[in-house]
Amino acid sequence: MSLSTNINRVPIAHDRERARDAVSALGLKTGALADLIAGAAGSSFYLSDLLRRDGDWLLEVVDLETEKVRRTFLDETTSLSDGDLAPGLRQLKRRVALYAGLADLGGVWALEDVTGLLTDFASAATDRALKAAVANEIRRKKLPGQTDDDIEVAGGLSVLAMGKMGAGELNYSSDIDLICLYDETRFDSDEYGEARASFVRSVRKMTASLSERTADGYVFRTDLRLRPDASVTPVAISMEAAERYYEAFGRTWERAAFIKASAAAGDLEAGKAFLETLRPFVWRRHLDFAAIQDAHDMRLRIRDHKGLHKAASHLSHDLKLGQGGIREIEFFTQTRQLIAGGRDPDLRVRGTVEGLSVLAAKGWVSSDEASQLAKDYRALREAEHRVQMIADQQTHVLPNTEEEFTRLAYLAGQDPQDYARALEEMFQRVHQLTEGFFAPGSPVHAAPRRAQVSDLNAEIIERWKGYPALRSARAVEIFKRMEPILLDRLAAAARPSEALLNFDGFLAGLPSGVQLFSLFEANPQLLDLVVDIVDTAPGLGQHLARNAPVFDAVIGGGFFSDWPGADGLTKALTQELAGLKDYEARLDRARVWAREWHFRVGVHHLRGIIDANTAGQQYADLATSAVRALWPFVVETFAAKHGPPPGRGAVVIAMGSLGAERLNAASDLDLIVVYDAQGVDTSQGRRPLATRAYYARLTQALVTAISAPTAEGRLYEVDMRLRPSGRQGPVATGFSAFRTYQETEAWTWEHLALTRARVIAGDEALGEEIAGFRKELLAKTRDRKGVFSDVADMRARLAAAKPGGAEFDIKSGPGRLQDIELFAQTGALLRGDGARCLSDQLDAAIEDFELSANEGSTIKAAADLFWTVQSAARLISKDPLTKETTGASAEAFLLRDLGVDSMEELSAEIAKTAEYVAGLIDKTVGPATSGG
DSSP: OOOOOSOSEEEOTTOHHHHHHHHHHHTOSOSHHHHHHHHOTTSOOHHHHHHEETTEEEEEOSOOOHHHHHHHHHHHHHTOOSTTHHHHHHHHHHHHHHHHHHHHHTTOSOHHHHHHHHHHHHHHHHHHHHHHHHHHHHHTTOSTTOOGGGGGGGGGEEEEEOHHHHTTOOOTTOOEEEEEEEOGGGSOGGGHHHHHHHHHHHHHHHHHHHHOOBTTBOSOOEEOTTSTTTTTSOSEEEHHHHHHHHHHHOOHHHHHHHHSOEEEEESHHHHHHHHHHTHHHHSOSSOOTHHHHHHHHHHHHHHHHHTOOSOOOSSSOBTTTSTTSHHHHHHHHHHHHHHHTTTOGGGOOOOHHHHHHHHHHTTSSOHHHHHHHHHHHHHHHHHHHHHHHHHOOOOOBOOSSHHHHHHHHHHTTSOHHHHHHHHHHHHHHHHHHHHHHHSOOSOOOOOOOHHHHHHSOHHHHHHGGGSGGGOSHHHHHHHHHHHHHHHHHHHTSSSHHHHHHHHHHHHHHOSOOHHHHHHHHHOTHHHHHHHHHHHHOHHHHHHHHHOGGGHHHHHSSOTTSOOOHHHHHHHHHHHHHHTOOOHHHHHHHHHHHHHHHHHHHHHHHHTTSSOHHHHHHHHHHHHHHHHHHHHHHHHHHHHHHHOSOSTTEEEEEEEHHHHTTOOOTTOOEEEEEEEEOTTOOBOOSSSOOBHHHHHHHHHHHHHHHHHSOBTTBOSOOEEOTTSTTGGGSOSEEEHHHHHHHHHHTOOHHHHHHHTTOEEEEEOHHHHHHHHHHHHHHHTSOOOHHHHHHHHHHHHHHHHHHOOOOOTTOOSSSTTSHHHHHHHHHHHHHHHTOOOOSHHHHHHHHHHHTTOOHHHHHHHHHHHHHHHHHHHHHHHHOSSOOOTTTOOHHHHHHHHHTTTOSSHHHHHHHHHHHHHHHHHHHHHHHOOOOOOO
């Protein structure tokens, strides 16, 4: 709001009526200010000291439009001469407080405008004082290697604003919390000592310029104690030393403090760069629920130290540290930011109100909670401002008498009784909204089945104490709180002893426990999930023990949202990888990302949210997107050394199950690479390669990117045996050679494999051309007798290599899944059909072989049966499925969608179906016989 007036200097004197007229002329909205100004003569009221000019009351207003006021004060601060610095800054501070106070009390500015102006002035004053001090050191030649040209960046000295100043939320009477760091890279090693001493003098001089009381008052009280190990370190330390400290000794409260940190003075770019280096320290990669306990302990220590456990009242209550006070909201907001900010950069905001807004938008708090806490935060800060206006003291405590409180209420433009009631209700509301987060009551759960719990094997439970996850006192403390709930969950399992043993395997595999146990304590519903997983699928449970951070995906939002499809997944992963500069970091991130999505598919399948066919499609979408997103970065990295790909480049072709878009939880990837060099013989780069070698090594780079173990494990195993000439052929094939081979040399089995080929990455035009060639090749008329003979021979070879026959081995053996897939591919090849997925290929085979409706429906039902069992079995365990090793929950999962009541019935159904299908295939394409 722009507020101009023709009253430039208005004498108010001690005339209440004239005071009212003057304030009214300014358009201020409350009469309380006029009453206070007129009645404050001879008192210690803060604004009266600022308004006094030559014994008269003066109200000097130029303009209260926020940005104009801000710009004016910042320009005046910057232009102060070194000689006028101390008195000039103090006079400016008084004027800033006057303008902010008038606009605040009059309702002209919002809270953020007031705190923003105070913060901007604090930054400008700090910067001006710092540069004056550094300039003096440079001119005295005490700062090695630095000249007048370096004064603008304070010789490499950067001041970080912490707390309210860092967040742009300063009070009228706030201290300013600063950390002063210098860029040691600007100096030779033998100059470090001299440079440090010079910077220490500069910081002390800066601090004196700001905080010493003179006849003109002071500017800001300055606190340097938030620096690393403040009791033993100088007031200015190197950025390298600070970084080492935080990496080795940084605590949760320091992480929380850096949420609000900003570069405020001196070398701003160096300060920003340092904050970026601290990003991994502040923002943990995984959800950090352990921060809740740390923050809660900190709150209790503060209350114990200050004696602030008393009930809230409108008298003598600490607005900042007391129950339901400002710090409660700040801790609530910052702790939730710490929990999830490592995964979601949008949460990395400095302001408290802004933080609440983003947390609500991301679903970490309800919109009603965020709105109420933001409203209460503003009201508490405004009350804090009124308290500090009264005597310019750094206090947050409400008056201790009703008379003094009445004065405060009038300053706030409130009826005293209404204001007292509103404050007390607010304290209670804030305490209730925040306390449940830091110190929740016992989670709601079913009453423990004590008889069953007592039946659990005490020896197994006792040995948990020796596991790595429980080696720290803190982990033991958290685990003890959640252990009764955990045992209740295990006792409720279909076979409690079996569930306990499976959970024991999970717990034994955990390398550490604090983070995961904190996650369970804050989200008790996850205990149900983990017990369900380890009880149903011990193999997945073991995977979880090694990769517990995948639980982040469950809590992080979107876990139960709609499936984004291969295109959506590719876009998401590409954006994440593009945000990283290091190639190894990209490989690690791809593994973490894929693992979380892989976990989601498995959990959805386990819980019955999706069926086996949907799970197969989603696993394939995930693998497709991983290869598609990684390929450009593999090419980019390889090309940096050896030059861009010669010719049109290459494409990655998915074969086998990935080409058919149906994978299970343990599938590897069948891939081949085809390139078109367009006659170019070598690459053009720092280390050029012959074209054939270039694409062979590029292909190997892709395989390594996907399958090599990094710090985050493997992405997928890769199988390239389906390339032309198999193991004997080159790992990458030129398109012309690929075409010639497929047309003149390829065996029938290679054309059968081609029925499921799908281009998933690489040059789009080349991919379309290869897809067109595949379609033309498959459409050619075939020698049916020759195809049948070759297929019979293939069936015989497969039967000899993998005879199958195990009770629940539904992949290998006559009439089982592999046999059905070969039958479907044969039909698609003879039909000249370009279909890739099993269902469509079966339709082609049924039509080509003229099967009856009953035969067609039976073989398709068999394919569904076998795939359902295969998909479930691979989720349960990578080991062969047997009736003896399958637990009760796993049995229930297997039988859930199959319409059978027992494992015996399922075994009989598998055997009966396989026998029928084998006979049908023998009748159609001929029995399995060796051609030679």
